[in-house]
Amino acid sequence: MSRSSESAPRTKADWQALASSLSIESRAFIANEFVDAASGETFASLNPATGDTLAEVASCDAVDGERAVGHAREAFNQGEWSRLAPGKRKRTLLALAELMEANKYQLALIDTLDMGKPVGSSLGDINGAIACFRYQAESIDKLYGEVAPTGDDTLAMVLREPLGVVAAIVPWNFPLMMTAWKVAPALAAGNSVILKPSEKSPLSALRLAQLAKEAGLPQGVFQVLPGFGHTVGKALALSMDVDCLAFTGSTGVGKQLMQYAGQSNLKRVYLECGGKSPNLVFADCKNLDQVAKHAAAAIFHNQGEVCIAGSRLLVENSIREAFVEKVVDAAKAMQPGDPLDPESFMGAMVDETQYRRVLDFIRQGAEEGARLRVGGTPMEGPGLFIPPTVFDGVLPSMTIGREEIFGPVLAVFGFDSEEEAVAMANDSPYGLAAGLWSQDIDRIMRVTRRLQSGQVFVNNWAGGDQTMPFGGVKQSGNGRDKSHHSLEEYSELKSVWMSLAT
Incomplete structure (x- = not known):
């Protein structure tokens, strides 16, 4: 199902009717195209409230990961997105937020069917995801660099630049909202992003990919690889060409990802892990x-x-x-x-x-x-x-x-x-x-x-x-989602010292 706007379902019967007409995309999204996994393997996405199979989803592995990373790096180096003026990136991300708004009931329904949460809760999550994209889009052209205090013969500047290729690995409990918390600031900062949704709830991420393409994100800038952590997730974490891992999930997996980063290229790892609050x-x-x-x-x-x-x-x-x-x-x-x-x-x-x-x-x-x-x-x-x-x-x-x-x-x-x-x-x-x-x-x-x-x-x-950072201390992790602080995580500082003396 694809439509530009939806009427608001208000009753159980309304949601059931919307579900009956739902068409689900279940292939990976690589280089702006929906494709099967290279292996042809799939896994079943089940509705936990009924046990029914919603879709057979592409099960990506290291081959798919390598391909997506190559496209992400190429897109970043070409600069169509990474060097685009912040105000223009803002317009594209706001267009994506508008498409999410126009399709929010469908997005909420997908998360409910895929994960089992009440549809009212899912709708709140989608509203939060939309708010996140809007906040980060509006923020990116309002963050300034710095000019350091020096003598008259020197100009010293501190610039913020995108990191490069970001791999975002998100959990199943708030599928699209957690996706937005990672993807929105990483894209706003100018990075190429590869999203690995949880195999327990991957479907709304693939719908988001459809909307991102419609909004005009360039090829390779946003890709979605459904699959398992021990296959495609591990491959992304070990990749020498991924510059940053953004993860929400268990503390045990977070520790594994830090080890993989050390075994590969010392990529940055931002974690939001377990809690016992x-x-x-x-x-x-x-x-x-x-x-x-x-x-x-x-x-x-x-x-x-x-x-x-x-x-x-x-x-x-x-x-x-x-x-x-x-x-x-x-x-x-x-x-x-x-x-x-x-x-x-x-x-x-x-x-x-x-x-x-x-x-x-x-x-x-x-x-x-x-x-x-x-x-x-x-x-x-x-x-x-x-x-x-x-x-x-x-x-x-x-x-x-x-x-x-x-x-x-x-x-x-x-x-x-x-x-x-x-x-x-x-x-x-x-x-x-x-x-x-x-x-x-x-x-x-x-x-x-x-x-x-x-x-x-x-x-x-x-x-x-969205104005407040979200994250933990101790074994709950080291990263921060939301607010301007999340933009800092997806950008690099560059110091520029210019001599003005002739």
Whole structure:
């Protein structure tokens, strides 16, 4: 299906009708053409809510990677995009954003069918992706170089130039939004970009490629290689002609990519990896009913398949019993439903592997002595649905209190003092996000500064927009998405020292 604009689907029946007319592109996008993988191999993309096969997708490998890298390098060296005036790059990227806007319901539907998330959530993701392309496009012609202070006989300048070839490897949980966070600033800065979407949700990336071609991106500037991490992903990471890896995914894979960079050409590696984010609730916070709803949404949104999910809930013991009851009540109202129903808060787990993994963690939680308050049993019927699950009385030594589950499982801890809360929050190899609920401004300032996290949400969860950098510390990674800071990652500094003396 290809149309320039769409009417807004409002009901489940509307989304089902749109799905019935959907035409899915499943081939790789190399040098502005959709092609089969060189090997002819494919893999099945499944709808996790039904088990139906959506498409047989091209399974790229090292041969396809080498070909795409060659086209990317050629495009960069020719300069049709890399040396184009920033204002002209801006116009092309804004045209792409407009095409995404015109096709946003289709894009949201593709992510819902491919990944299992509720369509309302997918639509929010697409709006975020569009906003990212617009923000980065508008930023690129407003960033200035520098003139260093020197004597009259010298002119010293600091220039920003594109890096070259960027390989972006993105996850399955927010397919198009994570793609935008990497691709938009890398393109805006003038790079050639090769996108490797997750094999669990590759389809919206291929639709984006169609729109990018329509918007006028030159040949070789943006390419999409569906496939697996151990084949085409590894090939891109080891390529001597890729200048930068931008990755969002697990900490384990992030470490592998850094090794590959060292084994090849010391390419830059920007990582946004795992998280086990603490959400601290102090007894002095107002409106515990609303805070409990926010705490539940912080972990159960997107089926808990969120890198910054508030999976560790730390509650002051003086209010813990009453507060956990409120969280349980909120969780009961967030049951999974048909992803095509706009009223569904949660959808299906992305695939059988993740489904079984989450159930194993739930089993471990019960075996290690945590108190199961709600959930824990998969839903009957077709599809990979797990309801919101809450464990209380979790200890820092328990598996569910330390490991990133990436599913709808909340671990609740108790604390008696601010010092204990901060120590417990920081007792993790991760540092992607943290939340803090309090009305004491002195405490807010103290705790915010002491939390070892790339981002802290005070009296909210997951707040922010395109103006705020997104990323972590410790084993949650080293990169930053969004904001002007992401443009810095995809550009190189060049120092120019001119002698003016004759």
